[in-house]
Amino acid sequence: MAARKKPPANPRKLPEQDRSRATVEAIVDAAARVLVKHGYDAFTTNRVAEKAGVSVGSLYQYFPNKDALLSELMRRHVEEIERGVEGMAELARTAPLAEVIRVGIEQNAQAHFIDPALHRVLSEQVPRLGQLDWMTGFTARMDARVREMLEARRAEIVVQDIDLAVYIITRTVEAVVHNAVCERPKDLASGALAEEVTRMLVGFLTGKAVPVKKTLRAAAE
Amino acid sequence: MAARKKPPANPRKLPEQDRSRATVEAIVDAAARVLVKHGYDAFTTNRVAEKAGVSVGSLYQYFPNKDALLSELMRRHVEEIERGVEGMAELARTAPLAEVIRVGIEQNAQAHFIDPALHRVLSEQVPRLGQLDWMTGFTARMDARVREMLEARRAEIVVQDIDLAVYIITRTVEAVVHNAVCERPKDLASGALAEEVTRMLVGFLTGKAVPVKKTLRAAAE
DNA sequence: TTGTAAAGTGAGCTATTGCTCATGTTATAC
DNA sequence: GTATAACATGAGCAATAGCTCACTTTACAA
Known part of the structure; x- marks a missing residue:
């Protein structure tokens, strides 16, 4: 030491x-x-x-030093996650808002399943390596994407402060999905969680009521 | 060591x-x-x-051992937080849903200001002491409170799976507030964040549109 | 007073771990 | 073939931190 x-x-x-x-x-x-x-x-x-x-x-x-190795490991892991989200760019332009959000949530969930064990250790045990250089860039890019998506749909959106909305959305999705991986795997796999969170976020953004799906989707495959 | x-x-x-x-x-x-x-x-x-x-x-x-001291420190901190939320019990029965939720959020925010520096260190630097005995009890009690509150208002609520709703609500509030303490103190202090999150959660629960307040509240005192 | 248990002390043992460096091996250049 | 640089080795140093234990001091009861 x-x-x-x-x-x-x-x-x-x-x-x-x-x-x-x-x-x-x-x-x-x-x-x-x-x-x-x-x-x-x-x-x-x-x-x-x-x-x-x-x-x-x-x-x-x-x-x-040791931390450099840890940092590199985390960087690679995050890079993998980011690659998984790349495909969303075009969908974000063509699909309806609700669909974009649901897929975003599901992509986020997928990211947690790339290497769940590693992801868990990294986020629960590893001491925070005081603002890694590349980390800020990562979140900034993610936030920017969500922001663009929202701005392209200003017409449907009632939210006043877009920055704040982006903030609320990203933190909510990340936290709920992240915790659900360990605590509610069933609801995550069945899509029930994504369904509800989507309804919540769409309602939040559009200011309109979003009907509850009476028939809950059965667990896929 | x-x-x-x-x-x-x-x-x-x-x-x-x-x-x-x-x-x-x-x-x-x-x-x-x-x-x-x-x-x-x-x-x-x-x-x-x-x-x-x-x-x-x-x-x-x-x-x-060292961990026991750490555990005791965390236990006390959480105890303080829980005391702060005790007063909400009666409000939960009398006030309208939106009010209860807003106050809940604000209480949560208050909790983060009891000893913000300690709270930050505990949650960011301290290694997870693999499921502390008392910790599970704490979250269980909190979840139970929110659950009771929702069940007492079943009439207003469209959500199907109450357990899932409780889960989404608690994690969302905790995560958004927790992060906002460091990343968006302004929005937290002005009440803008609580406003928006409340609107989001009420819409989610009632399935109805909640109007956006056009006049954002000025930063209080 | 005096016996006993609670409370307090702190030098230092033990173990660990991050990291170095003197040395050896393999590949490339000429 | 030989010189040079890249690559690899691993015993062991230096530092540190968790924890012990033999011992002293304080409080209380009889």
């Missing part, structure tokens, strides 16, 4: 040969495996290196 | 004399101060003892 306070933060060597690129991959993979299997307490650089089949020294040749 | 894995978990001595009760208070107080002022990284038993003006030995006479 030596240098947790004084981060050397040297921009370490970048892998140039294939061999070293493979090493970096092995390290990141092992990091994820260790986190998932044994939790953050067991996430030591020595252990990760061992599981990766390399020596600690190699690890520190590509990551200046 | 010796016994992090093998928790002795001995039910340590309970304070019997006034002197020792004062010691325990001093320790818990110091724990909060250290957390707030220097973050979780600086939260060491030695440091807490020092700040409390007692020896580490004394600390370990009343807390079997």
Whole structure:
């Protein structure tokens, strides 16, 4: 536990040969495996290196410190999630509001199922690495997308403060889905949760009553 | 960092004399101060003892381990929050739905201002102490209250699955308010956020359109 | 007074962990 | 073949933090 306070933060060597690129991959993979299997307490650089089949020294040749490795792992995870949401851009222009929102919610849910165990550990156990550089960019991009979508539909929308609406929507969806993954998997799988949250958000945005579907959708496939 | 894995978990001595009760208070107080002022990284038993003006030995006479101290600190914090919500019981019976919800939101916001710094550290930095015994009871009680409130108003409510509705409401309010404390203090203070979230939730529950207030409330005092 | 239990002390043991560095191995350039 | 740089190794250092325990002090009861 030596240098947790004084981060050397040297921009370490970048892998140039294939061999070293493979090493970096092995390290990141092992990091994820260790986190998932044994939790953050067991996430030591020595252990990760061992599981990766390399020596600690190699690890520190590509990551200046433990947090850098953690940061890289999170960055990759978030990147995966963002890729999953990319396809929504065109749908957002063509489909009706309710559909866009429902798909948004379902996409968010999907994102939580890419690697649920890792996602859970990252968000519950890992100490907040005080505003990661790339993290702010991520949320900003997400917010911007929702904002554009809303602005393109100003006609249907009664909400006054669009910024505030974006804020409420994004936090609500993220929080409800995120918690539901562990606490209400059934309602998430059946679509009941997405159904209700969609109704809530559409009503909120349009200021109109949205009829309750009397026939709840059966659990798909 | 010796016994992090093998928790002795001995039910340590309970304070019997006034002197020792004062010691325990001093320790818990110091724990909060250290957390707030220097973050979780600086939260060491030695440091807490020092700040409390007692020896580490004394600390370990009343807390079997570090996590127990942390747990007690969180328990007290949550207890304070719960006390703040107690007064809502009667209001819930007399006032109109929208009013109850708005006050609920505002109470939740108030709770975050009891000790915002501590609240922030606890929720952002402190590692999840894997399902604290008392924690489940707390959320269960809160959920039960909201549930009762809804059931007493079944007539106004179109929602089919009340359990699911309770879930969505509680998570939404908690998440939106919690995040807004740091990210949108203005909207929280002005009441704009509570206004909008209330409109959203009432629309969700009643299935009716709720008119947007054209005149946004000015920031109170 | 005096015996006993509660309360308090703090030096230091034990274990862990992040990280270094002297050394060895493999690939590329000429 | 040889020089050079990239890559890899792993024993072990330095720091630290959780916790113990032998011992002292204080409170209270008889």
